Amino acid sequence: MKYKSQQIAWWFFALSGVLLLLQITYGFIMAFAHLGYDGLHDLIPFNAATATHKNLLVVWILSGFMGAAYFIIPDEAEHELISVPLAKLQFWSLAIVGVVAVIGFHLNWWEGRKFLEIPRPLDYLVVVNVLLFLYIIIMTLWKGKKRTTTSLVLTMGLLFAALLYLPGMIWFDNQTMDSFFRWWVVHLWVEGVWELIMGGILAYLLIKLTGVDREVIEKWLYVIVGLTFISGILGTGHHYYYIGTPKYWLMIGGIFSAMEPLAFLGMALFALAMYRKGEKRHPNQIALNWTLGTAIISFVGAGLLGVAHTLPAVNMYTHGTFVTAMHGHLAFWGAYGMLVLGMITYATPLMTGRKLYTAPGASYAFWLSNIGMIGMTTAFAAAGVTQVYLERKVGMDFIDTQQAMEVHFLVLIAAATLFTVGIVMFVLNFFKYGKPTDEALERA
Amino acid sequence: MLSKNQARTFFLGGTVVFFLIFLGLSWHTLAREVPKQTNAQNLTESVIRGKEIFDKNNCMGCHTIMGEGAYYAPELTKAYERKGEAYLKTVLTVKEPWAPRGRKMVAYAMSDQDANDVIAFLKWVGEADLNGFPPKPDLQSKVPVPAK
Numbered sequence: 001m002k003y004k005s006q007q008i009a010w011w012f013f014a015l016s017g018v019l020l021l022l023q024i025t026y027g028f029i030m031a032f033a034h035l036g037y038d039g040l041h042d043l044i045p046f047n048a049a050t051a052t053h054k055n056l057l058v059v060w061i062l063s064g065f066m067g068a069a070y071f072i073i074p075d076e077a078e079h080e081l082i083s084v085p086l087a088k089l090q091f092w093s094l095a096i097v098g099v100v101a102v103i104g105f106h107l108n109w110w111e112g113r114k115f116l117e118i119p120r121p122l123d124y125l126v127v128v129n130v131l132l133f134l135y136i137i138i139m140t141l142w143k144g145k146k147r148t149t150t151s152l153v154l155t156m157g158l159l160f161a162a163l164l165y166l167p168g169m170i171w172f173d174n175q176t177m178d179s180f181f182r183w184w185v186v187h188l189w190v191e192g193v194w195e196l197i198m199g200g201i202l203a204y205l206l207i208k209l210t211g212v213d214r215e216v217i218e219k220w221l222y223v224i225v226g227l228t229f230i231s232g233i234l235g236t237g238h239h240y241y242y243i244g245t246p247k248y249w250l251m252i253g254g255i256f257s258a259m260e261p262l263a264f265l266g267m268a269l270f271a272l273a274m275y276r277k278g279e280k281r282h283p284n285q286i287a288l289n290w291t292l293g294t295a296i297i298s299f300v301g302a303g304l305l306g307v308a309h310t311l312p313a314v315n316m317y318t319h320g321t322f323v324t325a326m327h328g329h330l331a332f333w334g335a336y337g338m339l340v341l342g343m344i345t346y347a348t349p350l351m352t353g354r355k356l357y358t359a360p361g362a363s364y365a366f367w368l369s370n371i372g373m374i375g376m377t378t379a380f381a382a383a384g385v386t387q388v389y390l391e392r393k394v395g396m397d398f399i400d401t402q403q404a405m406e407v408h409f410l411v412l413i414a415a416a417t418l419f420t421v422g423i424v425m426f427v428l429n430f431f432k433y434g435k436p437t438d439e440a441l442e443r444a
Numbered sequence: 445m446l447s448k449n450q451a452r453t454f455f456l457g458g459t460v461v462f463f464l465i466f467l468g469l470s471w472h473t474l475a476r477e478v479p480k481q482t483n484a485q486n487l488t489e490s491v492i493r494g495k496e497i498f499d500k501n502n503c504m505g506c507h508t509i510m511g512e513g514a515y516y517a518p519e520l521t522k523a524y525e526r527k528g529e530a531y532l533k534t535v536l537t538v539k540e541p542w543a544p545r546g547r548k549m550v551a552y553a554m555s556d557q558d559a560n561d562v563i564a565f566l567k568w569v570g571e572a573d574l575n576g577f578p579p580k581p582d583l584q585s586k587v588p589v590p591a592k
Contacts, residue, residue: 047505242577395581
């Protein structure tokens with residue numbers, strides 16, 4: 001690591017790890033409630049648990065992205081961050097807003113809008129926080145010696161992500177219009193600009209880990225993010241099938257979202273090709289596992305499992321069932337979860353000067369979490385398909401169907417336990433590294 | 445072979461073109477079609493208050509509406525048609541958690557006025573044209589009925 005200010009990334013990574021563990025805890029609360037064990041109902045009703053689970057996901061991933069940006073941008077721009085105290089202020093305000101939001105959810109203080117439950121006054125604080133973050137990143141890039149494609153794509157992704165948060169803050173009396181713009185945030189984030197961020201971080205990791213020429217990697221980065229937007233923007237249409245919007249979205253959404261896996265396939269092929277081409281044997285092989293893993297699992301989770309229920313004739317029956325949860329879990333894990341954990345795995349040894357990546361725990365964390373998540377996805381799939389057939393196709397009552405699905409939640413809990421063991425090992429390993437030290441700085 | 449400049453043009457050009465198409469379609473959808481499909485003229489004060497109460501209590505955190513939300517409690521799009529006003533009113537106003545066969549709902553103990561507004565909102569949602577959602581169970585008629 002060359003620049004002292006990169007050390008700030010450690011705090012964001014630490015926050016990511018802690019929030020991920022908390023997110024998992026709320027996942028268990030919900031899974032047990034589905035089995036009929038809802039002893040916490042008075043303290044944490046299901047809607048509080050689900051709002052917490054989903055928002056912690058968004059915040060730990062964003063915290064990971066921010067940490068990644070604070071680590072990558074100085075390195076790419078060859079310039080210290082313009083202000084470490086400002087970055088610290090941004091970190092603490094992010095953490096405080098996150099904690100206040102989570103507490104608020106338990107006190108019935110929220111907006112009932114899936115993924116965007118943070119109440120309006122806190123939304124404004126989020127905006128200020130993100131503006132501060134962008135100011136630090138963009139000014140650092142501005143003053144830096146170099147503006148590489150990797151750093152520009154990453155920054156563009158972060159900037160667009162901030163802009164797209166705004167349509168989600170407009171109030172509409174009409175539920176359909178409300179939902180229409182909610183997807184501008186949620187869909188255009190995860191199937192649009194977040195992929196830009198993903199592409200940028202992935203390109204950076206591949207450049208560092210495989211040693212392939214930057215020009216080659218960055219050229220393909222453009223092609224992939226191009227494919228992302230060409231398919232993903234109109235792919236938003238798959239959320240506009242059945243919410244009171246015109247029928248042409250069935251065709252547009254169907255065609256373009258069927259093309260969405262191309263970008264993820266591109267990402268997977270690109271990562272594997274660069275890995276084969278690369279001559280460098282970077283000692284941090286576990287970071288390479290996460291990097292290749294994110295490219296492959298995102299293709300399966302976001303790409304293939306997305307297509308599995310994206311065609312309008314299929315989605316008519318799967319819309320609003322656990323089939324969505326199946327896709328959602330592997331997609332978020334593959335595309336963004338593994339990416340952030342990969343970035344943490346790459347950066348932590350460089351910040352702390354310790355090389356714990358050869359420890360068996362690092363490898364177990366990777367395999368257990370992935371096997372666990374694949375098991376969870378399978379359990380969600382079984383529950384979802386059961387629900388589709390019994391409730392939607394045969395017309396069984398909601399609660400009868402739910403009881404018929406219970407066995408799949410047992411499998412879910414078993415697989416989630418495996419996943420949790422992996423994540424606990426990951427987080428413990430991260431904290432074992434200790435805090436960043438100046439001794440780890442490369443002397444110029 | 446593709447050069448880096450061509451790749452950049454592909455990315456920027458593709459993004460701009462498809463985003464403009466998306467904006468155009470969105471405008472057409474929201475300005476022309478949604479008001480018709482959702483009977484916007486029926487958005488009375490009561491319906492709007494109902495939506496506010498629905499949002500404020502994060503009902504979507506357990507239920508789905510128009511197929512969106514969480515999967516812990518029943519789909520509400522056609523709740524008004526399926527269950528009727530009296531049933532919905534009881535669920536919203538009771539002081540103990542409504543718990544059909546054990547699965548608990550938060551006891552909102554709403555006032556008459558609030559419950560009526562939420563019901564007006566659900567009635568309005570149920571009348572919107574959602575392109576056929578929720579689907580009619582297409583295999584129901586094929587399930588054999590055992591002889592008595």
